[in-house]
Amino acid sequence: MSLESQGIQSKKPKLNLNLHENIKDLSEFKLGSVLQNSTNRKVVCLRGSFQSKEGEAVVILEKTAFSVDDLTSDSKFFCEKNQLEKIFHNDVYGDYKYFPIQELNSIKATIIHPATEKHIAKYSSQTFYIIEETPDIYFEIVLPHITDQKFDLQWVYNILEHKSESDRILVEDTDPNNGFVMVPDLKWNGEIDTLYFLAIIKKINIKSIRDLTSDHLPLLKNIRDKGIAAIKNKYGLESSDLRIYFHYQPSFYHLHVHFTYLRHEAPGILTERAHLLTTVINNIELLSDYYQRSTIPFVVRENDKWFDKFVEKGIVKRRNGI
Known part of the structure; x- marks a missing residue:
């Protein structure tokens, strides 16, 4: 069933794909500023624009891992x-x-164009804070923020409807309740040492682990079992070789599961953000509404639009005291 037939319409205009269809090099990229330079991950994030193309761009250059x-x-x-x-x-x-x-000297390049202010903020170097999100904080601040921002999910719908990346699908289950599509994450360079897949659910009304209850256990177990089997079949990795987890807060609000090689120190695997799929399943089996009752920590950035709301409520203080 298509998203349109379910009454879901994208309010975003179609992206200008001309850049990605024709680009051969970065000779037309005009650097504006360096957003972030990670000496640990060997990644640099750049803000700029392309000649003859409207809109800003974010270019991410990453030195690839050895195979x-x-x-x-x-x-x-x-x-x-x-x-x-x-x-x-x-x-x-x-x-x-x-x-x-x-x-032997390649650099992985990711180009986001046209880039929004959200993209620029995401890849900028900034100050972070831990928020202990109680159910009250979720319903009073976080959920309204998610609803009001109307995060663009068109790229997710393109994958689910086979309008994009259909040739990259590792495994798919078309069941409307327990189905999902698994594709390589944009950050994966194709080497098994840095293996990284995303399992994106078919249902459109589950935003994050906050929405999960015992009703979703068949979905979660289906993703776990079929995702592990698909990776083993193609790459020979066992379940014990994989780190399978959710992000909270997620980078986009349509439930998805990360599958990465255990030896790969992928971004977002630290305890303040990653929640192992097996742990989530176990918590829900112990208490059906565990994630509606629990306090869940997450990291907020100082230049995020909703940071001021946490300051106003006295949940966090700016480090400069302002």
Whole structure:
């Protein structure tokens, strides 16, 4: 059943896809500012624009992880075409810059265009605060914010309706109540060492773990079992190799589950945001309305629009005292 037939209409205009259809390089990208430079993750987020294209853009450049499959005795990493530049040596220790050949030196690029203020805020460096979200805080501040903001989910609907990324689907269950679609996350570079999939549910009225009750246990177990089986079948990974979790708060408000390789330190796996699927299932089995009663911590950014509401209610104080 299509979203339109369910009475769900997108109020957002269609995105201009011309940039993504024709772009070959970044020669037309004009840098405005550096939003964030993560020396730990080797990721830089840039704000700017493209010549002859309307609207701002966010460009994310990330140095890719090494693939174990490429590190063999006859690997191209160990050939004379690569260059070493010595910085210094001291006794048995030597420090060098290593310049591998082009095919081993790729950088993953993500381009968001046209970028909204929400995109720019999301990828900007900023101050974070922990909010202990009680049910009262959820209903008084968080839920109205989610409702009022009308977060754009058109890209999610495109996946569910096979209008986009249909060739990337790993597994799909079309059941209207317990069905889901699993696709690679935008952050995954395709190497098994950084494996990252999203399982997006078919139902459109579940925003986050706050909405989950015992009625949804068949859905959650279906995602767990079929997601694990699909990854094992294609990539040979066991369930014990996987980190399967929800985000709270999620980056978009249509229930989805993250599947990542346990060895991969993916963004958002820290305790203040990640909730393991097995733990969520167990909590609901213990108490049907667990997530309607519980206090759930999450991180809020200082330049988020709703941060001022938490300050006004005395839930959090700005660190500068203002």
